[in-house]
Amino acid sequence: MAILDRNFNLSQRMVQELGRTIICGEFSDDSLPTEAELCEKFGVSRSAVREAVKMLSAKGLISSKPRQGIRIQPEDQWNIFDPDLLRWTLESRPxxxxxxxxxxxxxxxxxxxxxxxxxxxxxxxxxxxxxxxxxxxxxxxxxxxxxxxxxxxxxxxxxxxxxxxxxxxxxxxxxxxxxxxxxxxxxxxxxxxxxxxxxxxxxxxxxxxxxxxxxxxxxxxxxxxxxxxxxxxxxxxxx
Incomplete structure (x- = not known):
């Protein structure tokens, strides 16, 4: 189970952890785990996962559609001027x-x-x-x-x-x-x-x-x- 930063609420902690993971390219393809798998991985509720997915979608990192699941967006869709994305890029050793x-x-x-x-x-x-x-x-x-x-x-x-x-x-x-x-x-x-x-x-x-x-x-x-x-x-x- 991932250790989440206590300075954020559950959804925000998940956004930070998952966002860094995406920026660092730790997923082998553009598919993310299912909602249920993310609940298990981060130890959070489905509502917390959905809120985190919504926040990451607003940053252009992911999309979530019926029957397609949660997918990582192409890099040209990322909002790279977003302060979080900028910080994650820094932390990923560009x-x-x-x-x-x-x-x-x-x-x-x-x-x-x-x-x-x-x-x-x-x-x-x-x-x-x-x-x-x-x-x-x-x-x-x-x-x-x-x-x-x-x-x-x-x-x-x-x-x-x-x-x-x-x-x-x-x-x-x-x-x-x-x-x-x-x-x-x-x-x-x-x-x-x-x-x-x-x-x-x-x-x-x-x-x-x-x-x-x-x-x-x-x-x-x-x-x-x-x-x-x-x-x-x-x-x-x-x-």
Whole structure:
């Protein structure tokens, strides 16, 4: 019987456990156990199973139809911006291909967010970016504090853009950063250089230079993307 997280009710616990299992690809095909089998596996009632199935269906992970049973949906149907799916993807140790896709989306979002921040951010929001930068500067290399400060830096820029749609992407950006930074920072191995690259973005925003802010953020993410692409090439060459 699966051990379910006590911080959730029965249906929510089952959603967490089953969702992670699906994301990790632990089922050999697209079929899930029957409702009765899920009751047995998770030690919950049929009503709890049905509620969990409804929640996972809303995330695009599964479908449940009469005479077809509960089936895993194709990945292109998954709501990958859902915070739970993002977290499960992180916990499943994503491939370099997924990391590359994360970074490609960041390139489409964050340089423009930095440009908007240079135009529209008030002093309070610029101070929040500076505070995160200072926390990065003072943190030990590759420490938890360093990672959290780096994430806070990028999320602060989303808020500073004053664009409600960019701000709503904070969960996606946080997860993408949590995955990619932990992979690229040890490879780069230059904490002071990483901090100074972030400082260039901050200074451009503080000095109200939208184009420089945009290009500095683009260079920051593009360097991480190059690291990932080099790793992919190495993996393919080793096959």
């Amino acid at each position: 491939t370099l291909k997924v990391l590359k896709e994360f970074l490609q989306v960041r390139i489409a979002i964050e340089p423009e967010a930095a440009s908007l921040a240079a135009r529209y951010a008030d002093d309070k929001k610029i101070d929040a970016i500076e505070q995160a930068l200072e926390q990065m500067r003072n943190a030990d290399e590759n420490s938890k504090e360093d990672l959290e400060a780096d994430i806070a830096f990028h999320v602060s820029i989303l808020y500073a853009s004053n664009n409600r749609f960019y701000i709503r992407l904070r969960d996606f950006i946080s997860t993408a950063l949590r995955v990619s930074i932990s992979h690229t920072s040890p490879i780069k191995g230059n904490h002071d250089g990483i901090v100074e690259d972030h400082a260039k973005v901050y200074n451009a925003i503080k000095n109200r230079n939208p184009e420089r802010a945009k290009q500095s953020m683009l260079a920051l993410i593009d360097e991480a993307l190059n690291f990932i692409e080099d790793e992919i090439v190495k993996q393919e060459s080793a096959k």
